[in-house]
Amino acid sequence: MAHFYVDSSALVKRHIFETGSAWFHTLVAPTASNTVTTAHISMVEVYSALNRRMREASLDAADYARIIADFDALCVTQYILVELTAAVIERAKSLLKLYPLRAYDAVHLASALLANETLVTSGLPVLVFVSADHRLLIAAQAEGLATENPNVYP
Numbered sequence: 001m002a003h004f005y006v007d008s009s010a011l012v013k014r015h016i017f018e019t020g021s022a023w024f025h026t027l028v029a030p031t032a033s034n035t036v037t038t039a040h041i042s043m044v045e046v047y048s049a050l051n052r053r054m055r056e057a058s059l060d061a062a063d064y065a066r067i068i069a070d071f072d073a074l075c076v077t078q079y080i081l082v083e084l085t086a087a088v089i090e091r092a093k094s095l096l097k098l099y100p101l102r103a104y105d106a107v108h109l110a111s112a113l114l115a116n117e118t119l120v121t122s123g124l125p126v127l128v129f130v131s132a133d134h135r136l137l138i139a140a141q142a143e144g145l146a147t148e149n150p151n152v153y154p
Contacts, residue, residue: 002034002127003128004130005112006037011038012050016049016050039108043075092110093106101136131147
């Protein structure tokens with residue numbers, strides 16, 4: 001069992017087949033017994049990604065409805081959601097001074113760092129930060145997190 005923080009760029013791979021999807025499915029398989037943590041804002045980002053695909057006609061309405069229902073259920077039953085708190089915001093603001101991140105990416109990294117601190121304090125193994133965003137992975141590594149990029153897996 002391992003602990004993973006997964007941003008929306010990786011979460012989408014569970015629902016839309018693309019590079020890294022097979023690897024991500026292995027990570028979240030029930031037999032792996034891994035925990036998946038993400039920021040609550042991932043819900044908005046995944047909805048955005050799926051709606052963009054609908055607008056671009058690479059996803060039809062029926063598949064969209066099925067994927068959204070599945071994703072919403074996973075957010076309730078399988079994912080640990082980090083709320084957007086004052087502590088997350090302050091940490092994200094500090095990260096933006098250090099790294100060239102987008103706002104939500106800074107929130108993801110801040111959420112992961114705070115979640116990791118909770119794990120370490122509890123005597124649990126550190127988490128692995130999962131993202132398909134190269135710039136975000138570099139910042140996560142600079143902050144001392146182990147990282148995985150699903151896009152390096154077929």
